Amino acid sequence: MGYVFNHFNFNVKDLQTSLDFYDEALGLRPVRTKDAADGSFKLVYLGDTAGSPFTLELTWLRDHPQAYDLGEQEFHLAFTVEDYDASLARHKAMGCVCMENEAMGIYFIEDPDGYWIEIVPVR
Numbered sequence: 001m002g003y004v005f006n007h008f009n010f011n012v013k014d015l016q017t018s019l020d021f022y023d024e025a026l027g028l029r030p031v032r033t034k035d036a037a038d039g040s041f042k043l044v045y046l047g048d049t050a051g052s053p054f055t056l057e058l059t060w061l062r063d064h065p066q067a068y069d070l071g072e073q074e075f076h077l078a079f080t081v082e083d084y085d086a087s088l089a090r091h092k093a094m095g096c097v098c099m100e101n102e103a104m105g106i107y108f109i110e111d112p113d114g115y116w117i118e119i120v121p122v123r
Helices: 015-026 084-094
Strands: 007-012 029-035 041-047 055-061 077-081 097-101 106-110 116-121
Touching: 007 015, 015 041, 015 055, 015 084, 084 097, 084 106, 084 116
Parallel strands: 007 055, 077 116
Antiparallel strands: 029 041, 041 055, 097 106, 106 116
């Protein structure tokens, strides 16, 4: 029996702001959606341009009253990128780089809800 990664979930406060961020920062676009009949939630699954089967699920909950506890950003997604320097420059221009680790050759960006995403060069 083998297991294959399917998706990972981030809960978001403003769905459109998050969709715009993920499109601009990482080129992720919706590949499928699910809306609650009563409007209480919406799920949007984002896919990458390389065609990976793994998706990022953004969950918007209408009645969620407070900010989400992100556990000190100890959990995160990671993406590889072929042109690391161009990617870093793009994210710096967007103002979303939250941490650089030059010794490890990686950096992190932060989405509108405070989730951290690691950017790793292809090695």
